[in-house]
Amino acid sequence: MNYHSHQDSSVKASFSDALLASLAPGGGLWMPDALPKYSPNETARLGAMSFADCAAELAANFVDEKFTAADLKNICRDAYNFPVPMVTLAGETLDPALAPDAEDFVLELFHGPTLAFKDFAARFMGRAASHIMGKTKQRRTILVATSGDTGGAIGDAFLDQEGIKVFILFPKGGVSKVQEQQLTTMGNTRSNVKAIAVDGSFDDCQQLVKQAFGNNALCEEHDLMSANSINVGRVIPQSFYYFWTSLQAKAAYPSRPLVYAIPSGNLGNLTGGLIAKQMGAPINRFVIGNNANDPFVDYLSTGEYTPRPSVPTLSNAMDIGRPNNFPRILALHGEDYTEVTKVCWGASFSDEETERHIRRVHTETGYVMCPHTAVGHLAMEKFAEDVSDPFTRITVGTAHPAKFADSVERILHTDIPLPEPLAKAMRKKKRMHVMSPTLDALSEYLAKHA
Ligand SMILES: N[C@@H](CCOP(=O)(O)O)C(=O)O
Secondary structure, X not given: XXXXXXXXXXXXXXXXXXXXXXXXXXXXXXXXXXXXXXXXXXXXXXXXXXXXXXXXXXXXXOOOOOOOHHHHHHHHHXXXXXXXXXXXXXXXXXXXXXXXXXXXXXXXXXXXXXXXXHHHHHHHHHHHHHHHHOOOOOOEEEEEEOOOOHHHHHHHHHOOOOOEEEEEEEEXXXXXXXXXXXXXXXXXXXXXXXXXXEOOOHHHHHHHHHHHHOOHHHHHHHOEEEOOOOOHHHHOHHHHHHHHXXXXXXXXXXXXXXXXXXXXXXXXXXXXXXXXXXXXXXXXXXXXXXXXXXXXXXXXXXXXXXXXXXXXXXXXXXXXXXXXXXXXXXXXOOOOHHHHHHHEEEEEOOHHHHHHHHHXXXXXXXXXXXXXXXXXXXXXXXXXXXXXXXXXXXEEEOEOHHHHHHHHHHHHOOOOOOOHHHHHHHHOOOOOEEEOOXXXXXXXXXXXXX
């Protein structure tokens, strides 16, 4: 598979080069030249595999000759050593024998080490990068902007990796207490992962990373690499779980259409889903949930795309005013608004509505949702209002509620026990550099620490 820049299809790269370069020359996003298309027979074979083995088979379509099938199997089996459950709010698993009428599932993508869906892509990317760099003594400096979850997953995936330094840029005061603790306590004082609290919003962090990539001297001096979803090596693995879980859901409830609801910010997760659908995953529609930062939902209803400064909300990981993957979504649909709306439907929700939903779901079922998952679930409920026939609903559970314990405990008036990885992070001393959102400040810091 080769990749081309979304700005100029004559600018090409292999998977390995696209992953390490992160952005195409001129700042374009790498796009796969063509997507593989699986027939129903082939999808049935993939659906019968474990998630890790299915991911390895899918990955084989996207890489280059540096990877053998055995390499990919090892990478995926090592990366995906945690469950990928789909459960009803009452706790039933996806099993038509046990729950014949169940329609409403949460796909819990938060059972990896940092308790967010980002682990799926970060762990594949970390292992793939290490495989590409091999024993070549290459070095890379990763810059990753985070509104809460990506930074932790990337830090964890690249922790102690030879030749790699990771700088996590997060908005000071703009992530949850638990997320901040997680981001600022990776490894020890000599760790290759460092946290930078930027005096600004997530958009400022993302802008700073892009400015750094636009600066040739800085790129060359530090061998910069991005681990955000602007990197195609982050987006491709985000298609694997849509592909595999849709096959499980369809096998369980074959006669019903299948709809996924995705709480969305930078739109990398949706891009993964759209890629899976174009590869033949049996998904009928995507429902997009936004918080008050809703340029994509606005685009879906008006056809006008207007990025804007982000505002802080309860679902902070989605506080993004200029979603990075918008151009990829357009490119996947021939730059045609009507084609996008055939596949995507969206709605946005205020913090009050999100809080009320978390409370209602908990009172009615006992299920505790993180604020992001709640936005996705609200969007799914709204979408369902106009659908009369039964369909299987899968809301993507993006993060464990304990990552937002401060707000979820306040909303539910109940203790949210911290899973051990978070409890461990809470016991550690935070280390971070506080910085103004300027390229000069970043260059100065990199000069000392990269
Ligand atoms: N929501 C993200 C923001 C960065 O998004 P990415 O998918 O481009 O890495 C976060 O939690 O950090």
